[in-house]
Amino acid sequence: MAGLKGKDILHGNQFTKKDIEAIMKVAAEFEKELKGKGALNLLKGKILATLFFEPSTRTRLSFEAAMQRLGGGVIGLGSLEGSSVAKGESLTDTARTVAQYADVIVLRHPRQGSAKEAADAVPIPVINAGDGAGQHPTQALLDIFTMRKELGTLKNLKVCLAGDLKYGRTVHALAEVLSLFGARLFFVSPAMLRMPEEITASLRGRGMEVTETEDLFQAASQCDLIYMTRIQKERFSDLGEYEKVKGSYVIDQEFLSRLKKEITIMHPLPRVDEIHPEVDGYAGAAYFRQMRNGIFIRMALLAMIFGKR
Amino acid sequence: MAGLKGKDILHGNQFTKKDIEAIMKVAAEFEKELKGKGALNLLKGKILATLFFEPSTRTRLSFEAAMQRLGGGVIGLGSLEGSSVAKGESLTDTARTVAQYADVIVLRHPRQGSAKEAADAVPIPVINAGDGAGQHPTQALLDIFTMRKELGTLKNLKVCLAGDLKYGRTVHALAEVLSLFGARLFFVSPAMLRMPEEITASLRGRGMEVTETEDLFQAASQCDLIYMTRIQKERFSDLGEYEKVKGSYVIDQEFLSRLKKEITIMHPLPRVDEIHPEVDGYAGAAYFRQMRNGIFIRMALLAMIFGKR
Amino acid sequence: MAGLKGKDILHGNQFTKKDIEAIMKVAAEFEKELKGKGALNLLKGKILATLFFEPSTRTRLSFEAAMQRLGGGVIGLGSLEGSSVAKGESLTDTARTVAQYADVIVLRHPRQGSAKEAADAVPIPVINAGDGAGQHPTQALLDIFTMRKELGTLKNLKVCLAGDLKYGRTVHALAEVLSLFGARLFFVSPAMLRMPEEITASLRGRGMEVTETEDLFQAASQCDLIYMTRIQKERFSDLGEYEKVKGSYVIDQEFLSRLKKEITIMHPLPRVDEIHPEVDGYAGAAYFRQMRNGIFIRMALLAMIFGKR
Numbered sequence: 001m002a003g004l005k006g007k008d009i010l011h012g013n014q015f016t017k018k019d020i021e022a023i024m025k026v027a028a029e030f031e032k033e034l035k036g037k038g039a040l041n042l043l044k045g046k047i048l049a050t051l052f053f054e055p056s057t058r059t060r061l062s063f064e065a066a067m068q069r070l071g072g073g074v075i076g077l078g079s080l081e082g083s084s085v086a087k088g089e090s091l092t093d094t095a096r097t098v099a100q101y102a103d104v105i106v107l108r109h110p111r112q113g114s115a116k117e118a119a120d121a122v123p124i125p126v127i128n129a130g131d132g133a134g135q136h137p138t139q140a141l142l143d144i145f146t147m148r149k150e151l152g153t154l155k156n157l158k159v160c161l162a163g164d165l166k167y168g169r170t171v172h173a174l175a176e177v178l179s180l181f182g183a184r185l186f187f188v189s190p191a192m193l194r195m196p197e198e199i200t201a202s203l204r205g206r207g208m209e210v211t212e213t214e215d216l217f218q219a220a221s222q223c224d225l226i227y228m229t230r231i232q233k234e235r236f237s238d239l240g241e242y243e244k245v246k247g248s249y250v251i252d253q254e255f256l257s258r259l260k261k262e263i264t265i266m267h268p269l270p271r272v273d274e275i276h277p278e279v280d281g282y283a284g285a286a287y288f289r290q291m292r293n294g295i296f297i298r299m300a301l302l303a304m305i306f307g308k309r
Numbered sequence: 310m311a312g313l314k315g316k317d318i319l320h321g322n323q324f325t326k327k328d329i330e331a332i333m334k335v336a337a338e339f340e341k342e343l344k345g346k347g348a349l350n351l352l353k354g355k356i357l358a359t360l361f362f363e364p365s366t367r368t369r370l371s372f373e374a375a376m377q378r379l380g381g382g383v384i385g386l387g388s389l390e391g392s393s394v395a396k397g398e399s400l401t402d403t404a405r406t407v408a409q410y411a412d413v414i415v416l417r418h419p420r421q422g423s424a425k426e427a428a429d430a431v432p433i434p435v436i437n438a439g440d441g442a443g444q445h446p447t448q449a450l451l452d453i454f455t456m457r458k459e460l461g462t463l464k465n466l467k468v469c470l471a472g473d474l475k476y477g478r479t480v481h482a483l484a485e486v487l488s489l490f491g492a493r494l495f496f497v498s499p500a501m502l503r504m505p506e507e508i509t510a511s512l513r514g515r516g517m518e519v520t521e522t523e524d525l526f527q528a529a530s531q532c533d534l535i536y537m538t539r540i541q542k543e544r545f546s547d548l549g550e551y552e553k554v555k556g557s558y559v560i561d562q563e564f565l566s567r568l569k570k571e572i573t574i575m576h577p578l579p580r581v582d583e584i585h586p587e588v589d590g591y592a593g594a595a596y597f598r599q600m601r602n603g604i605f606i607r608m609a610l611l612a613m614i615f616g617k618r
Numbered sequence: 619m620a621g622l623k624g625k626d627i628l629h630g631n632q633f634t635k636k637d638i639e640a641i642m643k644v645a646a647e648f649e650k651e652l653k654g655k656g657a658l659n660l661l662k663g664k665i666l667a668t669l670f671f672e673p674s675t676r677t678r679l680s681f682e683a684a685m686q687r688l689g690g691g692v693i694g695l696g697s698l699e700g701s702s703v704a705k706g707e708s709l710t711d712t713a714r715t716v717a718q719y720a721d722v723i724v725l726r727h728p729r730q731g732s733a734k735e736a737a738d739a740v741p742i743p744v745i746n747a748g749d750g751a752g753q754h755p756t757q758a759l760l761d762i763f764t765m766r767k768e769l770g771t772l773k774n775l776k777v778c779l780a781g782d783l784k785y786g787r788t789v790h791a792l793a794e795v796l797s798l799f800g801a802r803l804f805f806v807s808p809a810m811l812r813m814p815e816e817i818t819a820s821l822r823g824r825g826m827e828v829t830e831t832e833d834l835f836q837a838a839s840q841c842d843l844i845y846m847t848r849i850q851k852e853r854f855s856d857l858g859e860y861e862k863v864k865g866s867y868v869i870d871q872e873f874l875s876r877l878k879k880e881i882t883i884m885h886p887l888p889r890v891d892e893i894h895p896e897v898d899g900y901a902g903a904a905y906f907r908q909m910r911n912g913i914f915i916r917m918a919l920l921a922m923i924f925g926k927r
Contacts, residue, residue, distance in 0.1 A: 366715065
């Protein structure tokens with residue numbers, strides 16, 4: 001995949017199935033190499049700049065760790081108050097400035113389309129780490145990488161996406177990527193948080209089997225994997241409605257024992273109540289391993305962007 | 310001391326006298342090596358994560374400098390607003406996530422016991438950099454290392470711990486560590502800020518000589534070293550009481566000239582009024598050298614945790 | 619220029635014309651070397667500390683990038699809330715502490731004279747990255763480096779400094795530095811934002827030709843280069859006055875086409891309205907290249923301070 005050299009990473013659907021397989025292959029190689037050597041020098045002398053205009057722990061830190069594990073350096077806007085953004089600078093001017101100092105930019109910004117806007121303004125690659133309700137492509141890649149590792153294959157997968165499917169950019173991109181591998185999808189959410197109609201229609205238009213339901217247990221019973229997401233209280237005007245919904249989307253020991261089969265559980269984190277901590281020791285609880293896979297996927301993307309793989 | 314490899318550093322009393330001597334030996338070696346070479350590669354490819362849920366300048370920066378001087382990398386939560394903690398994530402979930410990205414965690418948190426809690430949750434070593442009114446073990450180690458360097462020995466030391474002995478986690482851990490070396494201790498504080506009774510009793514129970522007094526000058530006259538701490542205004546309900554107390558715990562030129570002998574002065578910093586800046590040029594003023602020793606002690610601990618010494 | 623080894627960089631007028639030429643020579647060398655190798659190891663094992671008590675994007679990030687491109691490490695106070703400054707520590711105590719951990723300090727502080735104060739308190743070099751309305755010497759150096767690169771020479775330059783000449787520390791230092799190279803200067807500003815009389819008088823006293831005017835177009839017609847700065851709304855008590863002034867200091871396509879000649883445009887950034895984004899593609903628009911030159915100048919200064927050039 002020479003095609004990633006010098007490229008932006010903006011949108012989940014910029015990748016073909018073959019691209020994704022190539023990225024996962026490199027990620028798996030880095031995982032092995034790290035165990036052996038610990039330190040790599042592939043990106044020595046390169047600098048990654050993080051521009052995070054919205055809260056983030058795992059995405060920012062995992063990019064910073066990935067860059068440093070490849071031997072590169074990191075600079076970053078620590079907080080917005082301490083930057084020229086506070087002086088009224090436009091996103092494109094900030095991005096153009098940072099592009100003079102760094103070799104790649106990782107951007108998170110609340111406005112949909114902002115990553116594309118920044119990418120068009122600068123001569124260096126931009127990686128979209130979340131643009132509002134838009135995309136978060138590196139998350140989708142690490143998610144599918146985790147699925148393959150946990151289940152051994154991506155063939156004939158039956159996957160349940162559950163929780164807030166309306167506002168979650170993570171599940172939107174993930175559904176698109178899963179469609180490349182022909183997964184059978186179950187969308188589980190309260191009525192008011194259903195997957196946007198255009199996404200469901202587009203998936204079905206491409207011949208995918210998609211089931212929509214409000215019943216997590218019933219869907220889980222038919223699946224290999226539950227991808228759980230957080231339901232946000234602030235989306236509800238009727239708090240009684242929220243409490244009802246919330247209660248029906250909790251994975252705990254009782255839920256798992258009723259299921260009577262092994263199932264893999266993923267979550268982009270942070271979680272609040274939707275996965276009980278008592279589940280953390282369960283063999284199928286993959287959400288912390290999922291975090292770790294973020295390092296390998298981001299190492300792969302960075303190395304490929306710089307033409308080192 | 311192979312025993313530190315892969316271990317957490319949580320509490321001052323996890324160390325024996327022999328352990329502390331081994332750590333100080335390694336710290337002294339690093340001090341020498343840094344002068345010679347400047348750059349070390351011992352921890353190349355390793356990543357330290359700082360999780361600071363409370364203000365810190367010197368502890369965080371000295372860990373970051375120590376790690377980099379050993380050739381390692383650093384990632385960190387810059388400010389709480391910009392992290393998933395703002396989304397309601399638990400400490401253990403945050404720690405577990407960061408443990409997927411880094412090789413060691415340095416944690417400061419306002420809740421006593423939080424470092425132990427995080428350490429129990431993650432597979433990598435956790436270093437306690439202050440857990441509320443609890444412990445701050447690396448501070449105690451750098452303090453005793455400084456004492457030995459300044460005074461040439463730890464034998465038959467007479468040490469005056471002064472200021473706020475009730476709330477200061479620094480003096481609690483230090484008193485414990487000094488007890489291993491058989492120091493003669495003077496606790497100097499206003500009545501309302503006395504060393505907690507259980508600590509004093511425990512020290513005396515182990516046969517240590519401990520004198521409690523409110524008179525700094527009288528105690529200092531019998532000591533080799535004053536370890537001064539900041540008295541916090543907000544602890545007092547009666548401000549008149551505060552002003553009286555505050556005035557009696559100030560080290561200045563006049564105080565030193567009345568003493569009629571050389572004495573070593575330490576302070577964990579930041580100071581406010583309790584050591585006058587005119588004292589900074591005094592030969593025995595060791596508090597900035599004390600800061601520097603923090604680098605060597607933390608380099609030693611990091612190297613030993615990774616089994617490199 | 620062995621003379622920079624171990625020295626502070628505090629004030630634009632600490633440099634002779636020869637010094638500045640030496641610094642620019644080293645900067646140009648680093649620009650070439652970076653293109654070739656990418657990674658340098660000159661400052662391996664050295665640590666730079668950033669202490670920014672005021673907002674900054676480009677100055678802080680470009681110092682951090684410069685240090686890392688030379689192989690060194692960086693530590694920094696991320697935000698003031700998270701530091702001991704919040705506990706009432708004095709600037710000199712903070713600087714002295716940081717000087718125990720790092721090999722060079724880069725300081726931005728709102729108080730004029732603060733950089734000198736910190737430099738006097740610590741044994742390591744301090745670089746002034748802006749002290750209130752005072753100085754910002756590394757900006758002046760990168761500006762003159764940019765002028766020479768853009769125009770091929772610094773001889774017989776005709777330069778227009780425009781915008782807020784009263785409060786802008788950037789233009790004060792730059793005027794001083796330009797005077798060393800015998801430039802012909804045009805000061806363009808509204809009456810209430812004129813260059814301070816003592817600076818204009820001092821320049822004229824040294825035999826420089828200085829023209830003051832409110833008419834940007836007329837001045838630009840006689841110049842090779844416009845150095846534009848931001849006019850801050852908050853300086854005006856009469857907003858009608860602000861709107862009038864603001865409108866007369868805008869560089870856009872229309873302005874450039876009226877000029878009927880090529881002109882170089884610089885700006886320290888961030889800009890607000892004074893340069894229209896439609897100008898960004900103009901060949902003479904040098905302000906983003908100017909940002910990039912900041913890396914090379916700061917690499918040169920750091921290398922020279924450590925005696926590596």
